[in-house]
Amino acid sequence: MILMYRVSVFLALVMCICLMSGCWDRRELNDLAVASALGIDKSKNGYLLTAQVINPSEVAPLASSGKKTTVSILQASGGTIFEALRKLTRQSSRKLYLSHIRVIVFGERAAKEGLRKPLDFLSRDHEMRADFYILIARGTRAENILKTLDPQENIPANAMFLSLETSEKSFAATVVKEIDDLITEIVSDGQDPVITGIKVTGREEQGMSMEENLKKVEAPVRLNLNGTAVFRDDKLVGWLNDSETKGYNYATGRVKNTVGNIACPNHQGNMAIEVMRTDAKIKGKVKNGRPIVDIYIELEANIGEVECDIDLMNLSTFTKLEHMLNKQSEELIDMAVDKAKEFRSDIFGFGNAIHRSDPKGWAQVKHHWRDRFPDTKVNVHVRTKLQRTGTITESFQKENVK
Amino acid sequence: MNQKDVAISVQQFAIFVSFYIIGSAVILIPSLLIIQAKQDAWVSALLAMVIAVMLTFGYGKLIQMFPDKTLIEMNEAVFGKWIGKAISLLYVTYFVFLTALVTRTLGDFMVTQILVQTPMEVIHLLFLLVGVMGVRLGLEVLARTAEIFFPPVLMFCILVILFLLPNYEVENFQPILENSILSIWKGTWTFLGIPIFDLIVLLMITPYIKKEERPRLQRGFLIGTIGGCAVVSIFLVLCLAVLGVDFTSRNTYPTYILGKRIAIGHFLERIEGIVAILWVMTIFFKMTICYFASVLALAQIFRLRDYKCLILPLCYTIMVYSIISIPNMSYFRMIALHYWTFYVAIFGAVFPLLLFFTAKFRQLSAKKEQ
Numbered sequence: 194m195i196l197m198y199r200v201s202v203f204l205a206l207v208m209c210i211c212l213m214s215g216c217w218d219r220r221e222l223n224d225l226a227v228a229s230a231l232g233i234d235k236s237k238n239g240y241l242l243t244a245q246v247i248n249p250s251e252v253a254p255l256a257s258s259g260k261k262t263t264v265s266i267l268q269a270s271g272g273t274i275f276e277a278l279r280k281l282t283r284q285s286s287r288k289l290y291l292s293h294i295r296v297i298v299f300g301e302r303a304a305k306e307g308l309r310k311p312l313d314f315l316s317r318d319h320e321m322r323a324d325f326y327i328l329i330a331r332g333t334r335a336e337n338i339l340k341t342l343d344p345q346e347n348i349p350a351n352a353m354f355l356s357l358e359t360s361e362k363s364f365a366a367t368v369v370k371e372i373d374d375l376i377t378e379i380v381s382d383g384q385d386p387v388i389t390g391i392k393v394t395g396r397e398e399q400g401m402s403m404e405e406n407l408k409k410v411e412a413p414v415r416l417n418l419n420g421t422a423v424f425r426d427d428k429l430v431g432w433l434n435d436s437e438t439k440g441y442n443y444a445t446g447r448v449k450n451t452v453g454n455i456a457c458p459n460h461q462g463n464m465a466i467e468v469m470r471t472d473a474k475i476k477g478k479v480k481n482g483r484p485i486v487d488i489y490i491e492l493e494a495n496i497g498e499v500e501c502d503i504d505l506m507n508l509s510t511f512t513k514l515e516h517m518l519n520k521q522s523e524e525l526i527d528m529a530v531d532k533a534k535e536f537r538s539d540i541f542g543f544g545n546a547i548h549r550s551d552p553k554g555w556a557q558v559k560h561h562w563r564d565r566f567p568d569t570k571v572n573v574h575v576r577t578k579l580q581r582t583g584t585i586t587e588s589f590q591k592e593n594v595k
Numbered sequence: 596m597n598q599k600d601v602a603i604s605v606q607q608f609a610i611f612v613s614f615y616i617i618g619s620a621v622i623l624i625p626s627l628l629i630i631q632a633k634q635d636a637w638v639s640a641l642l643a644m645v646i647a648v649m650l651t652f653g654y655g656k657l658i659q660m661f662p663d664k665t666l667i668e669m670n671e672a673v674f675g676k677w678i679g680k681a682i683s684l685l686y687v688t689y690f691v692f693l694t695a696l697v698t699r700t701l702g703d704f705m706v707t708q709i710l711v712q713t714p715m716e717v718i719h720l721l722f723l724l725v726g727v728m729g730v731r732l733g734l735e736v737l738a739r740t741a742e743i744f745f746p747p748v749l750m751f752c753i754l755v756i757l758f759l760l761p762n763y764e765v766e767n768f769q770p771i772l773e774n775s776i777l778s779i780w781k782g783t784w785t786f787l788g789i790p791i792f793d794l795i796v797l798l799m800i801t802p803y804i805k806k807e808e809r810p811r812l813q814r815g816f817l818i819g820t821i822g823g824c825a826v827v828s829i830f831l832v833l834c835l836a837v838l839g840v841d842f843t844s845r846n847t848y849p850t851y852i853l854g855k856r857i858a859i860g861h862f863l864e865r866i867e868g869i870v871a872i873l874w875v876m877t878i879f880f881k882m883t884i885c886y887f888a889s890v891l892a893l894a895q896i897f898r899l900r901d902y903k904c905l906i907l908p909l910c911y912t913i914m915v916y917s918i919i920s921i922p923n924m925s926y927f928r929m930i931a932l933h934y935w936t937f938y939v940a941i942f943g944a945v946f947p948l949l950l951f952f953t954a955k956f957r958q959l960s961a962k963k964e965q
Contacts, residue, residue, distance in 0.1 A: 218710045218712045316845075319708055319709075319711055323855060323856070373838070373842055376841075376842065377839055380841050381841065545766075548770060549766060549769035550770070552770040
């Protein structure tokens, strides 16, 4: 009896070995081609998919030979993104692994034709995570962006990802956009998306070569975040410049930290003001059939640079500067709002704001919101709190004047 | 072996109830409710919770009337041999169906999100085999297992809630109560189907609760129900707050996506696997309890001395049923949204009410039997 028991336990354990030998879907690291970025362009009969794939041996600090590039490019076109993606295997010894994608770049033409269709796969596939950023190749094709090597980062996609993140945090002229938010904004009646643009400066062919681009102190070709693409629904309709983007970021409360210049009160030079913290609220309602939106913004700022002779120890100077800052931020926002109205694209989510605080009013304007949006009355209220002056108080510019 | 020697404590029972509600509901309910009630889905969930509490009192009354009887034995005692057995057989089909559906929920989830190339049958088989082992070992072992898994499940739930704190957006709830009462009620109705009315299955295990702890049974049942509903509701609110109405209703498994959203700095991220384990654990208990109920119900209908001989045959049945009962995903969603609750309500509300009033009418109760 005990023997029987032991035999059966033994058999059970042996069976466990068969069942638990590993995961059915296991994929070993050395079978994977880890994609760091995807580029999506329009092609004749669908999409041209460009994948930037990491060469693991070159990225590893000790094993790298320095002779090969750290990434290689795979390209295929297909009627759908998924098909194009699987077609890539014809060029690659390994199957593409998508979980580590940092950025996805859309070509400008593809963006003009609409993002709705290509986004479906990116949101449906189980391997895609939602933590990558989306960029628009400004004035060029996405493939050219992916083919450019970066002198600072081993993996160009990382360079794009990090520079987007850093510039959003400390300059606020870019907009970090993840796929979930993008889709929500496209689908939403009361908001349209914006996406940061990226550009290649210099001759594009040079940027693809290690010899020409990476072995020089000043790389001739660089990737440059440039402007913000405005969408109507899912189609690119125009671009915001840096100050308009800043205005957009102020109004939507995305500014974490930025620097702005204002002219000195006595017009001798400029002052740089560092914005440390912002808080924005958008309230909307419909009054007599006309949409009215109030934007309330609170800024906390410090003085960062002074080129002129002003009395910083005087309280009234501070009040004056605060007034100037209020006015300047209001102008920035007005600029952005005017541009958005020109494009008939509700990038600020005024529609959603009205929906939130005045559901009945929203029901009136909802169905022709696209046409009603341009005659929205927008009131901007900025309150700046200027706080510190940095490590010194009085500027020594005074002495110069003597 | 007399099965009624087995005894579990009220605390273990309460944990069972919680797991039973959380399992499968937590991955299905958020998107189903938000499709119907939009940003007011939390109202639906609260409403469902109130009804669940009332239902718990109702079931509690039944348990008080027949503290030593399972649902199947109650049927026979109240409706007589033949009608009772007929109703009981209907219950058995429901139990088996439910077990298969819960298994399928897990299978679909795993195949969609994690093990994409794996045949669903393999996942079902492995899952059911653990269930077979659990049911063979009996209720006591299952109860203790649940007790052991309770702290980690609770802890991870709290951690997920805390880790997602930076992503909350209150705006997603506005405007409050914009949607019609009807759409909110539709959400509640779905919630009642998955899993509130399913609570009737637990009446198969109430006679195994220790005699000396019986007076506290009602309280335990209530705490378990409220706890389970609260966890599901909290995750529903999390989905709303973090993912928003549109995104949640478009996703099949939003609570898993929640796990993907966790990113504390650049080091604590990609922990959706842990969140998945959480759901697998709770689904396991729901599946096993349903499985146990089916086996026990069948054994009691046919007055078998030992239920163990039924375990494997039912395993085959459930295995096959879990594959063939749902042809595809859109069928499942259609059933869950529009029809399922009506089906479950028959077993969770109509029959128990009938049972209750017939028993009252015939003045059958435990006291009289003594």
